[in-house]
Amino acid sequence: MENIDVTKYYDLAAELIMTYGPKLLGALAVLIVGLFIIKGLNKSFKNFLETRKIDPSLKPFFSSIVSALLKTLLAISVLSMLEIEMTSFIAILGAAGLAIGMALSGALQNFAGGVIILIFKPFKVGDFIEAQGYSGTVKGIQIFNTILTTPDNKTIIIPNGGLSTGSLTNYSTEPLRRVDWTFGVGYGDSTGKTKEVLQKLIDSNELILKDPAPFIAVSALADSSVNFTVRAWVKAPDYWTVFFDMNEKVYNTFNKEGLNIPFPQMDVHVHNK
Numbered sequence: 001m002e003n004i005d006v007t008k009y010y011d012l013a014a015e016l017i018m019t020y021g022p023k024l025l026g027a028l029a030v031l032i033v034g035l036f037i038i039k040g041l042n043k044s045f046k047n048f049l050e051t052r053k054i055d056p057s058l059k060p061f062f063s064s065i066v067s068a069l070l071k072t073l074l075a076i077s078v079l080s081m082l083e084i085e086m087t088s089f090i091a092i093l094g095a096a097g098l099a100i101g102m103a104l105s106g107a108l109q110n111f112a113g114g115v116i117i118l119i120f121k122p123f124k125v126g127d128f129i130e131a132q133g134y135s136g137t138v139k140g141i142q143i144f145n146t147i148l149t150t151p152d153n154k155t156i157i158i159p160n161g162g163l164s165t166g167s168l169t170n171y172s173t174e175p176l177r178r179v180d181w182t183f184g185v186g187y188g189d190s191t192g193k194t195k196e197v198l199q200k201l202i203d204s205n206e207l208i209l210k211d212p213a214p215f216i217a218v219s220a221l222a223d224s225s226v227n228f229t230v231r232a233w234v235k236a237p238d239y240w241t242v243f244f245d246m247n248e249k250v251y252n253t254f255n256k257e258g259l260n261i262p263f264p265q266m267d268v269h270v271h272n273k
Helices: 006-051 059-081 086-103 105-120 160-165 191-204 236-256
Strands: 128-131 134-141 145-149 155-159 168-170 176-185 215-221 226-235
Touching: 006 059, 105 134, 105 145, 105 160, 134 155, 145 160, 155 160, 176 191, 176 236, 191 215, 191 226, 191 236, 226 236
Parallel strands: none
Antiparallel strands: 128 134, 128 168, 134 145, 145 155, 176 226, 215 226
């Protein structure tokens, strides 16, 4: 059995410690101090965002981006102190990033969509929107998804990628909305009396605004009815209250005033041979 020259390994270990020990300790010190400084900078940046009129949904996003950027710079500095070849490291990191990007292309698209929504703000939390075949109240805007709550209390999660590039209707942007109705009366009923009755119903509803003025006109001579178009302006939150209330009042009042509301009828003639 051969004797192992332990002294040779001791000398090699001592040489490695003397060569890389100071660099390793220096890099470790820089890492600890750097993390401490980054923590302070992140806190200062968050306080800065609090003093600015920035949408609350943007603050966590900006803070996480700044924190990731500072930590990346710190990691590059520490690796440089250890004399690690950064060119090869960056090439490997780039190749890995490309592979991950291709695998997560959908997630990256949703991430980019979330950034666009948070920056340009086509809607905000609390708005009632219609997009991607769904409609509801915005309950949360996240980096990858937007969360809606439907009027019947269902939760809808929509990816931000399609939401940021597709068509979108925001019903909460403007303070006023126009309510449109179409009411039909039978041929032979007075158009003047119909307009008078509709005007009285509009005037009796306190939620309907006087300015802009309501609009009433004969819009069509249909197959079995004379159709009236009625348009009125209301505050956005009162839209559905006014819409349903007017429908009920028209039905009850037309009957009392002798105005006929036509409906489709079919005559069946039976011939006996």
